[in-house]
Amino acid sequence: MTKEESAMTGLEIVAYAGDARSKLLNALKSAKNGQITEANHMMKEATQLINLAHKTQTDMLQAEAAGELNEISFIMIHGQDHLMTTMLLRDLMENFIDLYSRR
Numbered sequence: 539m540t541k542e543e544s545a546m547t548g549l550e551i552v553a554y555a556g557d558a559r560s561k562l563l564n565a566l567k568s569a570k571n572g573q574i575t576e577a578n579h580m581m582k583e584a585t586q587l588i589n590l591a592h593k594t595q596t597d598m599l600q601a602e603a604a605g606e607l608n609e610i611s612f613i614m615i616h617g618q619d620h621l622m623t624t625m626l627l628r629d630l631m632e633n634f635i636d637l638y639s640r641r
Contacts (some may be wrong), residue, residue, distance in 0.1 A: 539600065541609040546596055548601040551617030554591035555624040562588070562631045569638035577635050584628060591621050 539547070565580035595618070603607045 539606060539608040540597065542584045542612050543611040544598075544609055546613040547594060548611055548614035548617035550594050552613070552620050554587045554594070555617070555620040557588035558591070559620075559624045559627060561587065562627050566631055566634055569635040571639075572638075574635065574639045577638075581628070581631065581635065584624075584631075588621070588625060588628060591617075591624075595621065 561580045561584035563582040565577040565584065568574075568580060598608060
């Protein structure tokens with residue numbers, strides 16, 4: 539994978555993770571307003587986006603494991619950071635939504 543391809547893959551991960559992050563924050567707003575069903579729906583949508591980002595990441599890891607040389611771009615590093623923090627945010631939102639649903 540060239541540096542340009544790595545950058546494009548990084549942008550793909552950023553896009554998926556960014557969309558997921560937006561859905562997660564909106565899910566929290568819905569939960570705060572007592573709209574737990576809507577919050578859970580947004581959580582599922584966010585998880586689907588995270589899974590797409592994770593698949594993109596896994597494809598790159600598998601290519602490297604198979605011996606393909608991957609040049610890493612700063613955008614790819616940013617994408618990895620974005621995905622990791624979004625996955626952490628999802629875990630936190632699950633707990634917050636659970637707490638709001640108990641009110």
